[in-house]
Amino acid sequence: MLVVENKLFPCPHCNRPTIHAANRHRIHWVKHLTLTLCTCGCWGFVLVLVILWRMLFGAGGSKWVCTVCGSVK
Numbered sequence: 385m386l387v388v389e390n391k392l393f394p395c396p397h398c399n400r401p402t403i404h405a406a407n408r409h410r411i412h413w414v415k416h417l418t419l420t421l422c423t424c425g426c427w428g429f430v431l432v433l434v435i436l437w438r439m440l441f442g443a444g445g446s447k448w449v450c451t452v453c454g455s456v457k
C-alpha cells in the first residue's frame with residue numbers, strides 16, 4: 385500500500401524548516417495474514433522475504449521532496 389508521508393525538517397535550499405513529502409510503501413498485514421491462512425502457510429515464506437527485503441533495503445518509496453521549492457533530499 386502506497387501512502388504519502390509528510391515531515392517538517394530544514395530545507396537547504398529554502399534555509400528554513402519546510403514540509404517535505406515522500407511516497408512510502410506500507411506492509412498490508414491483514415492481506416498478508418489472510419493469504420498465509422488461505423495458502424496453509426505457504427505465503428508465510430513470501431512474507432518473510434518481504435520483511436527481510438525491507439530490513440536490508442529499507443521501506444522503499446521515493447525520496448523526500450520539499451513542498452515549497454521542490455528540491456529532493
Ligand SMILES: [Zn+2]
Binds near residue numbers: 397402453454455
Ligand atoms: Zn525547499
